[in-house]
Amino acid sequence: MRMAVGLEVHKTRRLRVWVLCLVMVVAVVALSGMNLFSESAREGFADPAAQPWEALLLGQVMIAAMTSPVLVAVLAGRQVDIEHQGQGWFMARVAGLGPGLLCRAKAVVLGVALTFTAVAQCVLLIAAGMVAGIEVTLPITLWARYGLCLLLVDLALLGLHLWLAARVDNQLVGLGVGLLGAFYAVYALLMPTWVAYVLPWGYYAAISPVAVEGDRFVESAPVPWAFALFLCASAALFLGACRRLDRAEGGPA
């Protein structure tokens, strides 16, 4: 497994994984931080009742729900497509590395990239808020919990997309699924809560740490058992699918 992960790191060269992640971070920070510089927002920077941090956080939830599914789909698609294009499945199989092992190694490498992306998003956005001059105390645990939940949902969907990309060699399929997922995630934010628990992408909405109630923001959290079940099921399905890929003959597609 360590060797497989090392190989994946070498394969990411020139795939622009880091560039993609960086673009996403910038996009999320820029789009969710846009309001920071509007006059009306600035007025509430010193007023706890205006909840400027919560507003900013909800902005991130919205933009992250829109962008993360696409980022995950694109990363998984690129990292797997090289195997389809380059006869990599056979090459690895002959060397004793099954397609499932390759997928798990890809999950590790891309998981690290997604971790950096999620952390960078949160940190930079908070920094932007401070630079803009928000004086109210930062709800740091709320934000940290959101960052962690975002990462976990990213990882769960990464497994799904890696499997999909391996099984279906046309990578437009995975990208299309990712785009639809993004729509669904945003839609779930605007719909009754239960909608968020119907499809995996809904969890981007379910993990939102703030909700709007009347004209103020209140703290919110995903239903713990449902979220835990989702994560465990995703992990189990991914590992099970990888084992099946390793046992099957030939390539995964």
Added chain:
Amino acid sequence: MSHVITTEGLTKAYGSRTVVDSLDLRVPEGCVYGFLGPNGSGKSTTMKMLLSLVRPSRGEVSVLGRPMNHRTRHELAALIGSLIEAPPGYGHLTGRENMAIVRRMLGLTERQVERAVATVRLRDHMDKPVRAYSLGMKQRLGIAMALAREPRLLILDEPTNGLDPAGIEEIRDLLKSLADEGVTVMVSSHLLDEVDRMASVLGILGRGRLIFQGTRGELFDRSTPDLVLETPEPERVLDLGLSAVRTHEGLRLSGLGEDETADLVRRLVHHDVPVHGLYRVRRSLEEVFMDLTGREGLS
């Protein structure tokens, strides 16, 4: 002579379609074995079974004296270099980076990689992305990947596919010299011409069955060359009830063995038919191959 690859009743069926049917292959050590067959005859499927990339529906494979299956394939893989269907290689990486991945994957040394690259004469192109390679360069990179582990057996699926005549010649020389060094090379093609001059043993596949296995000479002996009968009066020969095709020289008769030919001459003399010439036309190996595999090609 010991065999590097033997198979017993090797069969693969996809659903109800049998694509490889009861093959008993015998690949002798240190030779170039030409594995021939038209498109879709099952060459790639067979080679994948030899490498245990595809599970046989029935039958046994033994490679280098050991049974080959998913349990032993990892150990045996170190001794076998292979190239299946399209040449491998990550397009976004350079040749050098691709070779580095192979080196790590197989635990090879820098020297082994360099030697393989030098053997296929790809040294000058190692810093180009593989995406920008010509088909011939990709094939050669694939062969370098297969060679790097210094295998005792090479299994190459259509390595000359898409190469120009000079490229084919180069691969041919390379494989022959490898065989001279004691490496057993099994190479497939759908064109007899491509393997004819390098293979010392041929296996011919048609619709999943092994129609012929043996040397080139044995293949020739398999078929009886046509007889050409030069005569100004072909009608009289046809009146004798012989099946023949008219040509501008006279008549062409096929399928006549030695005894039948002697009999024919006796009858011609008896009926006083003027004969200006009677000779056999050597057929090209390609024609023999086409006869065996059927001219309709695809099964």
